[in-house]
Amino acid sequence: MIAAFQGIDGAFSQLVVAQFLRDRGLDASTLGMPTYREVATAVSAERASAGVIPIENAIVGTVREGYDLVAEFELAPVAEVLCRTDHRLLGVHGASLEDVREVLAHPLTIAECSRFLQSLKNARAIPCEDTGVAAREVARGGNSAVAALAPPAAARIYDLDELAANCGDHPSTYSRFLIVRPKHQAAEHPIALLAHSDRRKTSIIFSLEDAPGRLARCLAEFAERGVNLSKLESKPRLGHGSDHVFYVDLDGDARNARVEEALRNVRRLSVQVTLLGSYDAHVGVPLDYARGALRQAQGDTQAIAVAASWHPQPVHVHNNEALPRVSRPARPHGSALEIGGVRIGDGEFAIIAGPCSVESREQVLLTAHAVKARGAVMLRGGAFKPRTSPYAFQGLGWEGVDLLAEAGRATGLPTVSEVMTVDQVAPMARQIDVLQIGARNMQNFDLLKAVGRSGKPVLLKRGLSATIDELLAAAEYILAEGNPNVMLCERGIRTFETATRNTLDLSAVPVLRERSHLPVLVDPSHGVGVRRWIAPLCRAAKAVGAHGILVEVHPNPPEAKSDKEQALTFDDFASIVNDLAEIPLCHGKAPKCHPDATIPQGRATSKGAEPVEVQS
Ligand code: PEP
Ligand code: MN
Numbered sequence: 001m002i003a004a005f006q007g008i009d010g011a012f013s014q015l016v017v018a019q020f021l022r023d024r025g026l027d028a029s030t031l032g033m034p035t036y037r038e039v040a041t042a043v044s045a046e047r048a049s050a051g052v053i054p055i056e057n058a059i060v061g062t063v064r065e066g067y068d069l070v071a072e073f074e075l076a077p078v079a080e081v082l083c084r085t086d087h088r089l090l091g092v093h094g095a096s097l098e099d100v101r102e103v104l105a106h107p108l109t110i111a112e113c114s115r116f117l118q119s120l121k122n123a124r125a126i127p128c129e130d131t132g133v134a135a136r137e138v139a140r141g142g143n144s145a146v147a148a149l150a151p152p153a154a155a156r157i158y159d160l161d162e163l164a165a166n167c168g169d170h171p172s173t174y175s176r177f178l179i180v181r182p183k184h185q186a187a188e189h190p191i192a193l194l195a196h197s198d199r200r201k202t203s204i205i206f207s208l209e210d211a212p213g214r215l216a217r218c219l220a221e222f223a224e225r226g227v228n229l230s231k232l233e234s235k236p237r238l239g240h241g242s243d244h245v246f247y248v249d250l251d252g253d254a255r256n257a258r259v260e261e262a263l264r265n266v267r268r269l270s271v272q273v274t275l276l277g278s279y280d281a282h283v284g285v286p287l288d289y290a291r292g293a294l295r296q297a298q299g300d301t302q303a304i305a306v307a308a309s310w311h312p313q314p315v316h317v318h319n320n321e322a323l324p325r326v327s328r329p330a331r332p333h334g335s336a337l338e339i340g341g342v343r344i345g346d347g348e349f350a351i352i353a354g355p356c357s358v359e360s361r362e363q364v365l366l367t368a369h370a371v372k373a374r375g376a377v378m379l380r381g382g383a384f385k386p387r388t389s390p391y392a393f394q395g396l397g398w399e400g401v402d403l404l405a406e407a408g409r410a411t412g413l414p415t416v417s418e419v420m421t422v423d424q425v426a427p428m429a430r431q432i433d434v435l436q437i438g439a440r441n442m443q444n445f446d447l448l449k450a451v452g453r454s455g456k457p458v459l460l461k462r463g464l465s466a467t468i469d470e471l472l473a474a475a476e477y478i479l480a481e482g483n484p485n486v487m488l489c490e491r492g493i494r495t496f497e498t499a500t501r502n503t504l505d506l507s508a509v510p511v512l513r514e515r516s517h518l519p520v521l522v523d524p525s526h527g528v529g530v531r532r533w534i535a536p537l538c539r540a541a542k543a544v545g546a547h548g549i550l551v552e553v554h555p556n557p558p559e560a561k562s563d564k565e566q567a568l569t570f571d572d573f574a575s576i577v578n579d580l581a582e583i584p585l586c587h588g589k590a591p592k593c594h595p596d597a598t599i600p601q602g603r604a605t606s607k608g609a610e611p612v613e614v615q616s
Contacts, residue, residue: 053066057173062247071394090162207240209271542586
């Protein structure tokens with residue numbers, strides 16, 4: 001069994017998860033990841049059976065990132081662990097406190113030890129990604145002027161001397177961690193089988209409109225039922241005026257009748273509620289794991305090897321269980337993506353527009369301003385173009401990416417652009433808001449995994465000859481890497497028909513919406529390929545329940561360097577947007593699904609949506 005933590009050997013969280021499992025008779029190898037997000041990704045993708053995420057420090061306060069990751073990756077919390085953070089100053093053999101000029105430490109540790117650090121007149125603190133790295137760097141450097149703040153266990157692992165003890169600002173400071181497991185973990189997995197204690201806690205995140213008494217009414221729901229709260233923390237709800245998001249821990253399990261009733265009422269008063277889950281409460285004083293001996297290197301190396309050889313299982317069509325993350329039962333009410341203030345997947349109908357290719361600064365800026373003024377909420381533009389002929393315009397490459405990003409900033413529109421290779425993913429993700437996987441790359445599995453790892457929103461186009469199941473399986477690759485931010489896009493498929501560029505398969509929309517919770521977009525431009533037929537297909541896309549459209553617009557279509565036959569003029573685009581306003585949304589509420597699709601949590605049963613024959 002593999003347990004993921006952030007950092008390298010000697011990190012506090014490693015000690016915590018290793019000891020937690022050992023105390024329960026479970027034998028696990030620990031797997032260090034560079035960031036907490038990667039811990040969440042590894043657990044969500046079931047590359048690790050358990051993980052540990054910090055959620056609070058007694059001196060510094062709430063670690064909101066921890067709560068947010070549990071929510072975003074829908075991890076199932078198992079238990080909270082309070083662990084005393086026993087900070088020592090560690091240096092190389094022969095070093096003394098007076099020699100120290102630099103102290104490497106995790107940023108949380110720097111905050112926890114601020115008084116001690118101030119007392120070291122000649123030394124400055126240098127933030128380090130984790131406690132283990134801090135200790136290892138000191139050992140590697142062999143410099144007596146450099147020390148690390150780390151637990152006593154790290155002194156043993158890295159053969160360092162202790163130069164000072166009790167470095168924390170308070171002798172009983174501790175950190176609170178959540179042990180988490182994958183939401184879809186098999187019910188017979190030893191972690192899923194751990195018995196619950198009778199002291200349970202529940203964490204929720206809810207958003208409230210900024211109105212007098214709103215928070216008080218929510219809190220009263222708990223107070224009136226004798227439900228004790230142990231945390232209340234707020235932050236602004238970005239992009240929603242002065243609304244706020246509240247992080248709450250409460251005593252009791254969400255299935256307890258009083259808690260359940262209070263939560264039901266809070267849901268009514270809130271704009272949004274996320275139930276992170278219920279877990280075993282820590283009872284008694286914080287544990288002293290910092291001294292704990294660790295099972296060493298060999299087991300960890302094996303764990304890394306196993307993780308590296310992990311691949312998603314082959315899929316079987318028409319089976320929700322084979323695609324547990326994209327299938328509708330994973331989120332019976334559908335999922336929505338929030339991209340730069342634009343919400344796709346519920347309510348509004350999203351219009352994404354822009355040129356097929358970014359051709360020049362003038363062209364993309366002009367188009368961006370024009371489509372924004374006419375109602376687009378997102379800007380598309382290709383910089384790397386997958387062209388059938390090697391002699392056709394191949395796109396401006398990185399210059400095009402820079403120009404699209406500039407146009408996005410100038411208009412405030414989030415941007416979408418296609419990535420064609422694994423190498424392009426990380427640099428593109430730094431500049432562009434949504435990574436498009438083009439039709440020709442829908443089954444480029446390495447590319448799917450790479451955009452999955454990037455965590456960025458992905459617009460996944462259906463392949464030219466791909467079935468609906470293959471499209472869903474391609475999306476599953478991305479979700480399996482821990483990236484839930486995927487939009488599916490029907491863009492026309494190859495059929496015997498030659499009157500249109502492709503055959504826009506609008507029947508895919510209700511099928512995809514029934515099978516999957518992911519937002520579904522339609523690209524009539526590539527679907528039909530002829531300017532004058534795009535408008536009716538945009539209307540049809542909205543009527544059939546798509547969550548939005550993607551269309552190509554150019555300031556001067558005859559001059560377009562790619563796909564000129566299907567480029568809309570600014571006027572064409574304006575009239576499409578006007579027409580669409582007349583058509584009611586048909587995705588305001590979740591579509592009717594197969595009864596099994598309403599299973600609220602856990603693995604979908606194999607009795608998913610009825611098989612539907614899809615012709616390829
Ligand atoms: C595009 O969006 O410009 C594009 C090349 O699309 P597709 O991959 O659907 O052909
Ligand atoms: Mn195009």
